[in-house]
Amino acid sequence: MNEQWVREGFEHYYVVPKTDGEVYEEQVLLSHMITGLLPCELRRTEDEEAYYFHLVSADLYIDQIGKLDARNFFMDLITVIEKAEEHLLNPDHFILTPRHVYVFDGKPALCYVPGNGSDITEQLREFVQSCIDRLDYRNRSQVTFFYELHNRLRKSPVSLDGLKQFITPEPVMNEMEQELPGTKEFMQEESFNRKRKKNSRMQVCSAMLYIPLLFSAAYFAARAWNEGMTYPNLRGIVIGGFLIALNT
Structure with a gap:
């Protein structure tokens, strides 16, 4: 050439x-x-x-x-x-x-x-x-x-x-799916299970908090009945009610 x-x-x-x-x-x-x-x-x-x-x-x-x-x-x-x-x-x-x-x-x-x-x-x-x-x-x-x-x-x-x-x-994830069919679905299911367990733990903790919160609100309500609606009693009832609502 x-x-x-x-x-x-x-x-x-x-x-x-x-x-x-x-x-x-x-x-x-x-x-x-x-x-x-x-x-x-x-x-x-x-x-x-x-x-x-x-x-x-x-x-x-x-x-x-x-x-x-x-x-x-x-x-x-x-x-x-x-x-x-x-x-x-x-x-x-x-x-x-x-x-x-x-x-x-x-x-x-x-x-x-x-x-x-x-x-x-x-x-x-x-x-x-x-x-x-x-x-x-x-x-x-x-x-x-x-x-x-x-x-x-x-x-x-x-x-x-x-x-x-x-x-x-190809991305590593694609190679994993080729070698192990169903890998993506398995990982999605595992993620869903972890979120469900986390939500269950939060619900249990929330339920356990209701007992002291209700007791606190009832305590200040009883004091207000016996002593009158003083500022400390009013503050206790309001804070207790707010924490109950927030926990809910």
């Missing part, structure tokens, strides 16, 4: 000669139907036809690797490849090398060349290996992610759907 990078004024292009790829693939590519692909145009000269991929405001991912969340970036990258498959494009025609994977607004900007490329899984594995060579090993979470992803890509077979599940694993 005779490729080159050219500059025209303030614009930069990645240029690769046209091959005998499928006409349909070229139509999809040039129509810009898929978000995540580098904008492309077909130019004809006297000698040949070539695809010009516009690199405006795009940086190489390998140069931005320490500034972006690797897990989100690779999830977006696989999503772009899946969208291409939905448009009947061959994923093996992506060019995934450190010199061809770009970033635009934090998202992947990939190069798709009809008729060129190689096995997408092998390309991904080699690309991840190149990323590992550029890692900042002080970022342990990023280092762990890349090594685990590289190890996953070494296993066969590897599917895009399997990679997506690896990159965004």
Whole structure:
């Protein structure tokens, strides 16, 4: 593949000669139907036809690797490849090398060349290996992610759907439910039982408080009957009645 990078004024292009790829693939590519692909145009000269991929405001991912969340970036990258498959494009025609994977607004900007490329899984594995060579090993979470992803890509077979599940694993609760059917229902029942026991204890305590409260209110009422409605007796009756109502 005779490729080159050219500059025209303030614009930069990645240029690769046209091959005998499928006409349909070229139509999809040039129509810009898929978000995540580098904008492309077909130019004809006297000698040949070539695809010009516009690199405006795009940086190489390998140069931005320490500034972006690797897990989100690779999830977006696989999503772009899946969208291409939905448009009947061959994923093996992506060019995934450190010199061809770009970033635009934090998202992947990939190069798709009809008729060129190689096995997408092998390309991904080699690309991840190149990323590992550029890692900042002080970022342990990023280092762990890349090594685990590289190890996953070494296993066969590897599917895009399997990679997506690896990159965004299911919540632990879902895994528990799969391993132990009925786990969620059991935990809900346990929570309900705990609340019911707590309410029962509160009811018992409330009932036991009625005895001293009633006795106190009756005591001050008896004093008021014998001594008259003095301020202390009135205060005792009012406080006792209020506490009985509050306990209820």
